[in-house]
Amino acid sequence: MLSRTADNLYWLSRYVERAEYLARILDATQRLSALPLAYVGTSNEWESAVATAGCAAAFFKVYDEANEENVTDFLAFSTANSSSIRSCFESARHNARAVRTALTVEMWDAINGTWLELQRYGNGPTSREEFSRFLRWVQESSLRYDGSAYRTMLRNDAYWFSRLGVYIERADNTARILDVKYHLLLPENERVGGPLDYFQWAAILRSVSALTAYHWVYRDSLKPWLVADLLILRDEMPRSLASCYEAIVRNLDAIAGAYGRQGPAQRQARGIRTRLENSRMDGIFQRGLHEFIGEFITENNRLGAHITEQFLI
């Protein structure tokens, strides 16, 4: 297939995945900030949301203060922020138009429908209720696109590249939450059942839609090291780094099989997966959770660069 087509499909998936992630962060932040101070302490959740979205620098160029109004505008509706939900959907549709022939009717319908609907929200909702509906709608749109891709695409390179976009973006997002919130997950911070952190842990899990999953996997109350374990090493958790990398390796292998050629992208992906497979949580804590996550983000970005170089240009 055309390199440009693969590139567009890859980024289309990334934009949609990113929009969903932003909606989840905003949802979790809204819940946290609605709790009485006694439950969450004095930390500024809105500032933390901007950091988790990975655009603190860009945000503070425009705003002095991270409050609800500024952050929701910047992360959800701003056209100045190229990673806002609006910008993500705009870019996704732009990419979709450029590769219409590579999309199934259902995928195009999902993306174009989302874009048309987006126009209705104008410069943002007028109430919290409406904003909640908006966030739910963003997640539903992403699910619809993802489901359309999964259910209607031919299983060929177009599909594999679009899946790669999903998983690389997802791994990056999960790692970013961990990067911002790592201090809450350290064992020495242990105050099991302490009300302050409990809601923080719940918010982290909510950001990656894993709150219910946590209870099913561990059948235990929220423990920070288990939260970290769930998001990093558990294969069965679809947003964990391990699960993302299992999928990345599988899709890159499918491409290598079809093209009859392995390359740096395949090697890099397998390297990262092996490292995850051979890691245990106590080891990660010992060497430093923050360093581990920082390294992962770098290596994940490097894989993105390899994929681009090997296939997309």
Add this chain to the structure above:
Amino acid sequence: MAAAFDEMKGQDGGVRPAYGELARWLGEVPPDVLDYRRREAELIFRRIGITFAVYGEADAQERLIPFDVIPRIMAASEWRLLEKGLTQRVKALNAFIKDIYGAREILRAGVVPDDLIFRNPAFRPEMSGQPVPHDLYVHVAGIDIVRVDADTFYVLEDNARTPSGVSYMLENREIMMRLFPELFSRHRIAPVENYPDELLATLTSVAPVSASREPNVVLLTPGVFNSAYYEHSFLADKLGVELVEGRDLFVKDEIVYMRTTQGPKRVDVIYRRIDDDFLDPLTFRPDSVLGVPGLMAAYQAGNVTLANAVGTGIADDKAVYSFMPAIVKFYLGEEPLLKNVPTWRCREEEHLAYVLDHLHELVVKEVHGSGGYGMLIGPAASKVAIEQFRAKLKTAPKNFIAQPTLALSTCPTCVEAGVAPRHVDLRPFVLTGRDRVRIVPGGLTRVALKEGSLVVNSSQGGGTKDTWVLDG
């Protein structure tokens, strides 16, 4: 101007046979149902994203072409006449362009004046003496036809460069079948859905001799910002070929390749929907970023087929158009089956004098113009507009031709006040391959939605209709 011929009611007010069922149906169907279906159609169009851009309208980057739900119908006998005429016309066009870039017999015979060709901005000196694969130039023509009475069809324009609109022909039919299945079951309508197959057969048939047995065909688009981008992606999809932009292609050792995820892949046939000027910055406009550097060299080396060929624009010149009857006779030795609209060439003194005296009753067009821009429709123009145009005409008479205001035929059309006649034209798409000429029955009917208006161009508020050719 005489009263227009109505394709449903004819001259005497009785319903013409091809429209019998439709007239009955229009009598039965409640107006609100028609209106409801019209809105349903618009919703579907918007949903699938069939939009176009109007240049110069900043607020409307993506607009819908209005779709009229009442079909236009032609009897099989009428279509057969058109089909023969169209086939003859494209044969002559191909022979003419081949001659112009080759032996130039028609110029030596004095049938067409030299300067009309050599001073024409669409003439490409790079193509002189340059063979093209299988001697074919116009692989896809979108010949505009208008009708003035039961028996008379005129060719209005030949559109031998990169005619668009075929996606509307196909989508209009799809939508009509979805919205009005009962109406379809009452008619026997010749299908158009095989157009992409015919186009692909045409394109593969003209691959260079050196190409592999399964030639790699691509569709070259200027990109998402082009007004016809929807059509480009639609066609590439139906053809099952890659939709490429200039940056997806590169030329090495006079061979064209596309950049794929598996490395370079050779390209044999380029169905290009981008103008000559932008094809290759090394040969044509150096500022073009849409084209492919070195493409002309590969083309001249015979390693790739461009459809349509470079330089076909000379046939689209409206002054050259006026010679088409003579051109048909010169190459084919036949009488033209389709008429030309009588045309005054303002470059000739006598013609100019006549035109200046009759501006209020003529249509005056720029010879290189298209899309309905920059023309004067005398009977509809104000005195001031006519005088302004007169001044323009006098400064550069060579740039203009004039034609009588034709009473374009009308078809029943949905309007605010119900169903009323509106003027229409027809653009059938004529495909010329190495083996034969292919035309799917029908084409794109464009309709002027404003009462009395004769301008059907979508950029000027025209709409489209499904075109039915009755089978047998």
